[in-house]
Amino acid sequence: MLLSAALIAHVVAIVIAVALVRRPAACRIATFGGAAFASALIIASAVQALASGGVDHRVLATHAATGFGLSLTIDGLAAWFLLIQGAVALPVAIYSIPYMRHAVPPARTPVVGIAFNVLLASVTLVLVSGEVVGFVFAWEVMSLATTALVASEHEHPANRRAAYLYLAMSHVGTGCVIAAFLTLASGAGSLAFSDMLTGHVVTGSTRTAVFVLFAVGFGVKAGLLPVHVWLPEAHPAAPSSISAFMSGVLVKTGIYGIVRFGVVGLGVPDPSWGLAFLLLGSLTAILGVLYALAQQDLKRLLAYSTIENAGIIVIGLGAAMMASSAGRPDLAAFGLTASLLHALNHAVFKGLLFLSAGSVVMATGSRDIESFGGLLRRMPWTGACFLVGALAISGIPPLNGFTSEWLTFQSLLLNFSSVPGLVRLNFPVGAALLALTSALAAACYVKAFGATFLAQPRSTAATQAHDAPWCMVMPQAALALACVGLGLFPGPALGALHRVVGALPGVAGASPVGAGAFTMTAGSPAIDVVRPLIVGLALLGALAVARALTWRGRSPVRRTATWGCGGALSAEAEYTGTAFSKPLIMIFGAVYRPTREVAALAHGSPYFPHAVRYRARIEPTFERFLYAPLTRTVLWLAERMKVLQAGSLHAYLAYILALGVGLLIWLGGTR
């Protein structure tokens, strides 16, 4: 009911926008206000569904001509992702009301507002749709709406390219998904998921093929390697609040698809699937964070770290699949819990980070980290919120990033006992790789935060930056609070997840996470227990001690200039983001394959350069070695085939002659 209300709210917002198309300001408030209202309703409906724990099923609409139904099925999983959607969409919508004034030209505001509402509605429908065509319908509309938003500033070629890349890749993904769906459906003889996902509809190699199709199709949206390349292009191109939604929710729809259709939908997974996901996840996570580390564009950096987190989520899924194929539904439930919780947490802190980034971009008019610096003093609130997000995404206790990464570690280490032999060594190694990932993430975000907010401004724009209006700060603050809250009190979320996961086929009845108000234990027997609240309190106590030790009462702190080796220290002397990540780039040179150009600009004698220009570039491996050749090959083939239509009438007639003669000979044979 609430859900339908939300959808109606979207429709109303769109209608108003169409009515007010000539008045951008009003239109902006209407569309994004409406979206915020709808998102609140979505949260409410999600909470309601999670609390009741039942499955709400009803037909929303039927396409008169074809009889294809658009039916809602709100089960636990759907509700959980609805919660994620609402949790991100609400702040994003509020944030957008003032933000969009700067982000897009006024004339285009209505389009953006409408597209945003369409996007939200379609995501909701994707999550609750109960049968194939409705799902594909919503899925495609979702892609189109996102494309429109990414292309909202299509004057820049980069944005056009990003939009097209996204559109094409997600369409290919959709193709795979449709193929998989229809194969399943023809097996089940029905288009309803309830009939298709019974687990024994298809078998053998067909089943694996379907799984692969799902993995690829949804992997595109989820940003898994090697089909992630759209992500770092599209996120910077879109307005920042939209990027926040894309990274927080859109990417999660891919995860949703993988979980519902790939992981639990096809019956007990084949062991190889789980292993593949474990490796794929680790690879995605590590390469994602490594690329993130090398970025100078703040939003690109965040985009790549989204890929990293998608990888972490998939690691959990891999562990879950291996567990259930080893006949340990309890551990499977556990891996799923880890993944789903990380999905929520990532949505929260990545949404927060993108919103803060948006404020920074708005204040400085640039996305280049090197042109920031010293913003913490000029935009204290944004800075503080960004810091919270950065700590959370680095998996540092007692924030929420830590809780889900802890769960992922547990699901890996617990699985160690589930499978015998050499295979199980994958788990501790995977855990070590996960540790590497989060340590690198910490380095990455120290760089992001430090280069952006600390020390002195490195550009005039940064010098004149001001903090965003409260209407843009509040959403960030809310999300930051969510990071802390989910970190200190994982209990409620885990409790909800306990029901969600318990209801999934294949893990049903398993009791994964014993969750007190603020306790996390893992599996039975538990190998670890965590009470983040105690950690928090202990830290507080120690902080008090430390503060006491340095307490000087009233006596003022003496302020002096930083020692600049004798000279006056200017912003030029600061350690830039590039310099910060340089050592890691050199250490992981095998991945980056960096190239550098150093040019000394001199007026007269080359021995007295007045400036030295330095540029370092890293190899875009996938774009260059996978996609460029692919595109080239396709276009080459197309070019070759164009001789078919070379303009010669005689050739055209010859085709018909050939066809005729061919068929005649064929028929002459059959009698």
Next chain:
Amino acid sequence: MTHNILVLCAAGMLVSAFLMVGQRALITTIRLYGAQSWALGVVAITMGLADGRPHLYITAALTIGLKGIFIPWFLVRVVDRVGIHREIEPFLNVPASLLTCLALTVVGYRVSAGFPVGTQLVAHHVIGVSLSMLLIGLFLMVTRKKAITQILALLTVENAIFLIALGITSGMPLVVELGFSFDIILAVLVLGIMVFRIVDRFESMDVSRLSKLKG
């Protein structure tokens, strides 16, 4: 007797088609087409006589009047107006063309063997001949560069089709046949007009030059 006449005419038509393939002078090609149409007419009449189907006479009359007299006359006029009298080098030289046509003839006969035996005493020859003619006509369309020759080739195909009609049906219903003929006249007129347009636009009837539209 009838049989011999039919086979003779059919063979004659096939021969004329072959000659067309070998021929370069436009006027001669047109005349060959005319002769072909006459032969077709004779076939019609003979069949009418043989199994007493009077409406075949009308068919014959139409054929001879239209394809034997009017169209050749019209096309000759066109050629004179245009003042281009010889076909230029076709895509395939004459010997190769003739060989290909022989192959096509084989195909035609091969297929004709599949038709029900005995419905027509001459069915096989006639159908074999006509299918071969059909393919040869197509072949002409594919290899010849002059607009007129292409028209003639098209008309040869048309003749072949009529021959088949005569060979295996007891003649199509009259109304329909009238319709066919009417359309063919129109088609030829339109084709003629197009030829004029081409010529006064490109100063040539070489349609192989019409290849601007690619891709």
Next chain:
Amino acid sequence: MNLLVLTLVVPLVTAALGALGGSRRSRDAVLLAGLGLTFGLSVALAATLLGGTTPTAFGDALRVDALSALVVVLCGFVSLLSGIYAVGYLRRNDARGLVTPRMRREFYGLIPAYVFALLFVAVSNNIGLMWVAVELTTLASVFLVGFHNRDTSIEAAWKFLMLGSLGLGFALLGTILIYASGEGRLDETMAGLNWTHLMKAAPQFHPFTLRLGVVFALIGYGTKAGLAPMHTWKPDAYREAPSPAGVLMAVGMLNSAMYCLVRIHLISRAAIGPDFSSGLLLALGLLSVMVAVPFILLQWNLKRLLAYSSIEHAGIIAIGVGLGTPAGAFGAMLHMTYHSFAKPLAFFSAGTVAQLHRSSDLEVIGSGVLGRTPVSGSLLMLAAVMVTGSPPFGLFFSEMTILQAGFFGSHATEAALLLGALVVLFCGFSYQIGKLVLGPQVADPLRPVDQESVDLSMVANLAAASAAVVSAFYLPAPLLALIKAAAVVVAGGVK
């Protein structure tokens, strides 16, 4: 006078009046009135059919069953739209002084004549007459192709004529052979070629002769429908023909040719079972869809782009018919309907863009159309979304229906191939249109661009757009009933 005959006479008279002459206004009035009336009559025709009485004329030589009715209604609708668009189109060309009296005569004469021929095809029950009618469509449209009398238009016209005539030759041969295969069992009067009559006698037909006939007929009518490899005339013709005529070709001709293909397919199905002609249709259909791929990926001209898209859609419909299942047939009919709603929009918006930029070549138009001509630009984008079969628009549903029919039936492989081709086609088409429509608005003084004005062509544009959008979600109950009935016919339900 018989309603059926009247439906045919009205456009004929319109053509005559248009050819005779008169002031520009009166001619416009006659054209619009005539086509409007035609549409009304075609709807009435369909209504009588749904009422339960089958309209016939000349002793079943002309007969309207559900399939005919559907084609007729769609054709009437499209003709009306293109008539409205045509008036605005010609006025704009007039304003530039591009229109000679000959052109005017041809335009006002041939467009209704073409409509007449198209309707004639769709209502003819006698496969002989059907052939005659198709020949007439060729003759009526060839001068529309050559309308602008440029080198390229003459070239296009010649190719159109040659390929068309050859195709028709084949169709004729096919017709004769089919007739012959029933030798002795069919009466030698006109009625012997009546489809209904043939269907009754079909089971006793001589299989080999029939197969031969079906092959030739499918090639022949396939040429007119633009199925690969007989599609080669389409891009040329579409580029050269003025947009209003282009629409008639892309929708009216496509539907009518499909009508012929279906008739032949049904005869063969009744005689020797579904496999033979179904196989041929599937093969030709798939080939068409695939042939379109490279030319849409690399295309230099907007209208040729649309041509290849209509080749693609012809292929899809053929596949739907070829699947042979009721679901497939329904999908095909639905696809035909939605295509008839979406294509006019594509042609009108593209035509307007081309006319305002004085060229339909993508290079010449250049990117940033949205900035220069906002309305047609956005409509073009909308059209692109529609014809690529994306939701929320109709073609998505019909394509899903056909794919589902394929996967559920015994043709999963074909369906999978179709799906793959559709995906690539989407990418290619959206790339071309995106490159054209989006981008900064560059004002090139050397290439002046006319401003959009609210005129009849824009009216037609918006009408087409609204029709396409509405139809996606709401098809009038009678129309839907008609589609379903037609599907029953196509699935071989009605003998």
Next chain:
Amino acid sequence: MITDPVTATGFAVLQAAGLLAVAPLVRTSIAKMKARLQNRQGPPLLQGYRDLIKLLRKEVVRSETASWVYAAGPVVYFATAVTATTFVPVLVAAAPLEAAGGILVLVGTLALGRFALAAAALDTGSPFGGMGASREMTIAAIAEPALLLGLFAAALAAGSLNLGELVRTLLSRGQSYHPSELLSLAGLFIVLIAETGRIPVDNPATHLELTMIHEAMVLEYAGPDLALVEWASAVKELLFITLLIDLFVPIGIATVVTPGSIAVAAAAWMAKVFVVSVAVTLTESTNAKLRLFRVPELLAISLGLGFLALTFRFL
């Protein structure tokens, strides 16, 4: 495992205080031993305390370009080090706050301190701070997985990630050493060297820009701020040594709380700490500092050792 919050808190305070008290001594003694090996007199054993007291008395001087992050850095760093001590069993076979969590919480807490200090170092705007932060995070990024892999090897053997639990299991199992433990010991020792910024990874005594890592990071700090950083580093060092002891030679640690057992445990612990410090000293004195880009190779070795340990243990 202690459940009663009051006891736990008291215990925690005691243990933290104890380690805080001992840490400077350990640091100085290592310095002293090192000096002796180099035939120098070396600092008196109480030098560490003297330095701290002196620094704590001084006024607070901070860079004028720095924000509150700079001030927060040392405080958080200190706080995390102190908190971390409460997750590790020292004298008793139970960590005061082991209810809060195990290995992962420990590592996470230390990561928080590192994050804070690195950010603070970037805040001064001096190139040295940035350089130090960058290098510190780089090395940590590679040291952390090595550390965790080593810990996991032990934890999986013991069937618990909780250090208290871990020690208790080891004790109950008695002294039956598995050969693989030697490998993980070696691996973890390398990590210890890296984490505590000792030669060959880092040189705590240097003030030459290009060789500094940790020192460069805290170069700008003075007075109480510096005191906190130094003290915390010392505590962290002692913490790692204790961790090593707990994992490999827990014998002597008190399983019941009686004055006697505690005394024994204290003596044992002291002895073991001394042994490890000697090992550290010897490593420092017998090795040359590695170039920064050779350090990853060293840590890779440690990672490899950890993996080998796992393989031997579980195959």
